[in-house]
Amino acid sequence: MKGVTLPTETVFVMEASPIKFGLGATDEIAYDARRLGLKRVLIVTDPHIAALGLPERVRALLDEEGVKADLYDGVEIEPTDRSMEEAAEYARQREFDGLIGVGGGSALDTCKAINLLTTHPAPLLDYVNQPVGRGRPVPGPLKPLIAVPTTAGTGSETTAVAVTHVLAHHVKAGVSNRLLRPALGIVDPLNTLTAPPEVTAAAGADILTHAIESYTTRPYNARAKHHPPDRPAYIGANPASDIWCEKAIEYVGRYLRRAVLNGLDLEARVYLALAANYAGVGFGNAGVHIPHALGYPIAGLVRDYVPSGYRTSHALVPHGVSVVVAAPATFRFTYATAPERHLRAAELMGVPTAGLSDREAREALPNALRALMRDVAIPNGLTALGYAERDIPALVDGTLKQPRLLSGSPRTVGGTELAAILHDSLHLW
Numbered sequence: 001m002k003g004v005t006l007p008t009e010t011v012f013v014m015e016a017s018p019i020k021f022g023l024g025a026t027d028e029i030a031y032d033a034r035r036l037g038l039k040r041v042l043i044v045t046d047p048h049i050a051a052l053g054l055p056e057r058v059r060a061l062l063d064e065e066g067v068k069a070d071l072y073d074g075v076e077i078e079p080t081d082r083s084m085e086e087a088a089e090y091a092r093q094r095e096f097d098g099l100i101g102v103g104g105g106s107a108l109d110t111c112k113a114i115n116l117l118t119t120h121p122a123p124l125l126d127y128v129n130q131p132v133g134r135g136r137p138v139p140g141p142l143k144p145l146i147a148v149p150t151t152a153g154t155g156s157e158t159t160a161v162a163v164t165h166v167l168a169h170h171v172k173a174g175v176s177n178r179l180l181r182p183a184l185g186i187v188d189p190l191n192t193l194t195a196p197p198e199v200t201a202a203a204g205a206d207i208l209t210h211a212i213e214s215y216t217t218r219p220y221n222a223r224a225k226h227h228p229p230d231r232p233a234y235i236g237a238n239p240a241s242d243i244w245c246e247k248a249i250e251y252v253g254r255y256l257r258r259a260v261l262n263g264l265d266l267e268a269r270v271y272l273a274l275a276a277n278y279a280g281v282g283f284g285n286a287g288v289h290i291p292h293a294l295g296y297p298i299a300g301l302v303r304d305y306v307p308s309g310y311r312t313s314h315a316l317v318p319h320g321v322s323v324v325v326a327a328p329a330t331f332r333f334t335y336a337t338a339p340e341r342h343l344r345a346a347e348l349m350g351v352p353t354a355g356l357s358d359r360e361a362r363e364a365l366p367n368a369l370r371a372l373m374r375d376v377a378i379p380n381g382l383t384a385l386g387y388a389e390r391d392i393p394a395l396v397d398g399t400l401k402q403p404r405l406l407s408g409s410p411r412t413v414g415g416t417e418l419a420a421i422l423h424d425s426l427h428l429w
């Protein structure tokens with residue numbers, strides 16, 4: 001076969017961080033730090049998680065086993081390139097041979113950025129994906145990073161991505177390189193019990209969009225053949241990522257309402273923590289598409305929306321809200337590319353789909369999403385986030401800056417189609 005050029009991809013890759021999962025898994029963190037050869041670590045967290053005491057407990061557990069730890073608790077929620085640079089500047093004054101991120105996606109992604117910027121110093125924007133940044137490849141291995149998520153959402157403990165709000169461009173963008181993947185994820189559902197209902201709902205929406213986007217993205221074998229060094233981390237839907245995504249969709253459909261209603265519902269918290277990790281494995285390999293591409297400017301262009309439950313006084317759209325808000329309209333748009341997958345996703349969310357007319361079938365997944373969003377009190381459209389029809393051109397411009405994500409759409413999508421999806425997302429019910 002050598003020398004034969006195949007027109008489409010025939011190979012897929014599955015990569016994921018090793019995961020330690022379970023109630024009380026955090027108690028074993030010192031053992032794992034030592035196993036990874038760490039003697040002095042930097043714990044990275046945000047002030048709210050720090051106030052709840054988990055990072056200090058991690059430091060005490062490490063100390064008992066002779067692993068020294070410094071604590072950085074200055075992570076900004078929905079971090080910016082500036083806040084990540086500041087965190088890296090703090091870290092450069094310390095000595096450490098590994099990092100431990102404790103928190104939601106903001107803390108874990110900032111931790112990844114610190115690891116990158118202190119190991120291979122350069123401006124963060126050099127590493128941010130084009131066209132927002134320069135897309136410079138990560139030059140070599142990073143320090144071991146242990147990720148301890150406190151929300152069931154991002155799946156950052158297993159992914160090769162760190163997302164930042166690039167202030168100069170008013171848009172979110174990612175650094176993605178497999179070398180960013182944590183050496184270990186410690187997923188302890190007990191750490192998610194403190195997440196308020198609004199945070200639980202938004203994070204759960206993020207899980208669901210990760211899983212459904214990865215399930216419906218253009219399949220790996222419908223993409224161009226890559227040479228091994230050029231094969232991207234996001235390779236398209238494939239038989240392995242499908243399995244992880246299906247389970248994640250099912251668990252969110254079954255347990256998100258329960259966890260939002262009662263944060264101490266341990267069974268619901270366990271399955272959502274699993275779902276977040278499963279969806280992370282799924283999208284960390286298959287990749288997301290239109291809803292996440294739209295979510296970046298929806299979060300980046302925020303004017304005055306201040307979410308409740310987030311203990312912030314400045315305007316921000318939580319990541320999970322920013323990506324799910326256009327998901328119903330997107331999956332109506334992509335339905336015809338793979339009706340069976342869209343129907344299967346609705347079924348996994350608990351909606352029966354047998355005997356539906358063509359029109360009802362097309363609406364099954366958008367309706368399932370809207371019903372779940374309504375039940376967990378996600379804002380009911382772009383208007384509720386402070387946007388109006390006149391903002392659509394700017395949102396389209398910001399979305400077109402995410403060509404890496406848009407290329408995953410199973411259907412050709414340009415400015416006109418994006419504007420139509422945004423228009424349909426102004427009021428969801």
Ligand SMILES: [Fe+2]
Pocket residue numbers: 154206210292319323
């Ligand atoms: Fe996400």
